[in-house]
Amino acid sequence: MTRVRFAPSPTGYLHVGGLRTALYNYLLARRHGGKFLLRVEDTDQSRLVPDAVQNILDNLRWANIFPDEGAGCHPEGDHGPYVQSQRLPIYRKYADQLLESGQAYRCFASAEELAEMRQNHGGYDRRYRDYDVAEARRRAEAGEAHVIRMKVPLGESVDFEDLVRGQVRFDSAQVDDQVILKSDGFPTYHLAAVVDDHEMEISHVIRGEEWLTSTPKHLLLYRFFGWTPPRFAHLSLVVNLSGKKLSKRDGDVSVNEYREQGYLPAGLLNFLALLGWSNGDNREVWSLEEMEKVFALERVHPSPAVFDFDKLRHINQQHLFAMADEAIADLLPEWFRKAALAVPERAFLVRVVGLMKQRCTLLPDFVAGARYFYADPESYDEATAKKRWKPESAELVREFAAQLEDLPEWRSAELEAALRKFCEDKGQPAAALIHPVRLGISGVGGGPGLFEMLEVLGREICVRRLRKAAEVLR
RNA sequence: GGCCCGGUGGUCUAGUGGUCAGGACGUCUGCCUUUCACGCAGAAGAUCACGGGUUCGAACCCCGUCCGGGUCACCA
Numbered sequence: 001m002t003r004v005r006f007a008p009s010p011t012g013y014l015h016v017g018g019l020r021t022a023l024y025n026y027l028l029a030r031r032h033g034g035k036f037l038l039r040v041e042d043t044d045q046s047r048l049v050p051d052a053v054q055n056i057l058d059n060l061r062w063a064n065i066f067p068d069e070g071a072g073c074h075p076e077g078d079h080g081p082y083v084q085s086q087r088l089p090i091y092r093k094y095a096d097q098l099l100e101s102g103q104a105y106r107c108f109a110s111a112e113e114l115a116e117m118r119q120n121h122g123g124y125d126r127r128y129r130d131y132d133v134a135e136a137r138r139r140a141e142a143g144e145a146h147v148i149r150m151k152v153p154l155g156e157s158v159d160f161e162d163l164v165r166g167q168v169r170f171d172s173a174q175v176d177d178q179v180i181l182k183s184d185g186f187p188t189y190h191l192a193a194v195v196d197d198h199e200m201e202i203s204h205v206i207r208g209e210e211w212l213t214s215t216p217k218h219l220l221l222y223r224f225f226g227w228t229p230p231r232f233a234h235l236s237l238v239v240n241l242s243g244k245k246l247s248k249r250d251g252d253v254s255v256n257e258y259r260e261q262g263y264l265p266a267g268l269l270n271f272l273a274l275l276g277w278s279n280g281d282n283r284e285v286w287s288l289e290e291m292e293k294v295f296a297l298e299r300v301h302p303s304p305a306v307f308d309f310d311k312l313r314h315i316n317q318q319h320l321f322a323m324a325d326e327a328i329a330d331l332l333p334e335w336f337r338k339a340a341l342a343v344p345e346r347a348f349l350v351r352v353v354g355l356m357k358q359r360c361t362l363l364p365d366f367v368a369g370a371r372y373f374y375a376d377p378e379s380y381d382e383a384t385a386k387k388r389w390k391p392e393s394a395e396l397v398r399e400f401a402a403q404l405e406d407l408p409e410w411r412s413a414e415l416e417a418a419l420r421k422f423c424e425d426k427g428q429p430a431a432a433l434i435h436p437v438r439l440g441i442s443g444v445g446g447g448p449g450l451f452e453m454l455e456v457l458g459r460e461i462c463v464r465r466l467r468k469a470a471e472v473l474r
Numbered sequence: 475g476g477c478c479c480g481g482u483g484g485u486c487u488a489g490u491g492g493u494c495a496g497g498a499c500g501u502c503u504g505c506c507u508u509u510c511a512c513g514c515a516g517a518a519g520a521u522c523a524c525g526g527g528u529u530c531g532a533a534c535c536c537c538g539u540c541c542g543g544g545u546c547a548c549c550a
Binding site: 007008009011041043044046047107111114118122123124145146147149162165168169170171174175176178179181182183184186188189193208209210211212213214215234236237239241242243244245271274275276277278280281282283284301302303304305306307308310311312313314315321356357358359360384388416419430431433434435437438439444445446447448449450451 | 475476477478479480481484485486487488489496497498499500507508509510511512513542543544545546547548549550
């Protein structure tokens with residue numbers, strides 16, 4: 001049974017890199033008919049961000065990445081609790097077990113001592129490793145603050161087969177006697193993750209590359225406990241143009257921000273998946289469901305990937321194109337509310353979407369970028385007016401508006417025929433009226449086909465706008 | 475600095491010994507059109523990090539070097 005987990009720490013909002021990790025885990029579970037769990041790793045009490053858990057849950061839900069088991073699920077599942085701060089006795093028990101078997105020891109080094117060691121010989125010098133056990137126990141029982149460290153066997157090689165990188169080997173002498181239980185009684189990540197992954201029967205640990213060098217510690221812990229370790233897959237980092245781990249300085253990094261800009265979850269996910277994964281068939285546009293059928297860790301690339309905003313936009317646009325007009329229209333009401341505009345009637349909106357679809361990449365483009373469908377223009381684009389509005393335009397537009405009032409059939413074909421006939425009678429090229437009409441109707445120089453636009457807008461609005469334009473523009 | 479990982483056009487990638495190194499984004503040029511966009515056609519852009527080997531033949535295998543990143547916390 002494939003059982004994977006996404007185990008974020010609630011020290012901040014969901015990051016795009018985190019979403020990618022969650023996605024790969026989710027895809028592997030789906031591909032193999034396994035389970036995807038969500039576990040909250042809140043063992044650092046000092047860095048908790050109050051609404052981080054909620055944010056992570058919300059954004060995963062927005063992205064349609066639903067955990068099968070764990071925090072936020074109803075019911076949570078049989079391996080809970082799934083929040084580490086609620087599992088303290090469990091970690092304590094295992095830490096004690098290691099203490100008794102001599103694979104861990106108490107350490108009384110103070111923060112000052114530690115700082116001094118770091119300065120002088122680059123790290124903890126294992127000074128309490130062989131400290132008298134009985135004496136250590138006595139001090140501990142007397143209430144003296146201490147931590148529990150793992151006793152790393154020296155001179156061994158710890159190696160494993162990473163599913164995306166192949167064989168990786170470490171010398172155990174390079175591994176320090178990592179703290180597994182802190183003086184506040186909380187476990188560190190290393191103990192907590194190993195214990196939980198074992199108890200929750202995790203089969204594959206898929207996480208960021210920043211964890212690669214602590215994997216030998218984890219492997220050693222599995223060995224201490226006599227447990228079979230899961231398979232590991234370390235994903236490359238998502239980086240900026242300078243090759244550094246993506247950070248706030250590089251622009252938008254939290255999933256919230258993409259959501260607020262109006263990206264489609266499917267588009268973001270598709271783009272993120274492509275940052276390191278490819279199916280090997282030159283295909284780039286994938287729905288979540290499609291990826292679930294073919295995803296394989298063997299096809300994940302180990303080198304870091306630069307987050308390319310242009311490519312993201314392109315992928316998002318592809319997803320938009322693939323959607324039915326009705327489905328897009330259903331997503332729009334919240335964007336009208338955000339723009340403080342009344343939500344148009346659905347049938348009208350569907351038609352607008354049909355006309356605007358290939359001109360939009362993000363959801364709000366259907367609102368702010370198509371404003372003239374919902375409100376009369378308040379101004380006219382200057383460059384366009386300069387180029388397209390001639391001295392005779394006002395008169396032509398005024399006369400044409402009058403003619404439109406009596407047009408028998410308000411449909412694009414009839415509108416076009418009427419306009420062309422009108423121009424012919426005036427001895428003018430059609431463009432001499434087409435451009436001024438577009439400007440007068442929309443206030444801008446670009447947009448969908450003019451006659452379709454007029455049809456959708458309706459007679460009353462068009463006539464009104466044309467008269468206004470003929471009035472204002474000279 | 476030690477250890478670990480990585481290195482194919484600006485970017486994401488295909489490629490695992492044998493066609494002019496393929497695709498996509500972006501850029502540029504045309505075409506289409508009433509405009510913008512879409513679409514279509516085309517172009518520029520890669521010493522496959524570098525140097526040695528192995529081989530008839532290497533982006534692919536081996537060694538070395540360089541560069542980049544990660545990690546060296548009572549943070550995850």
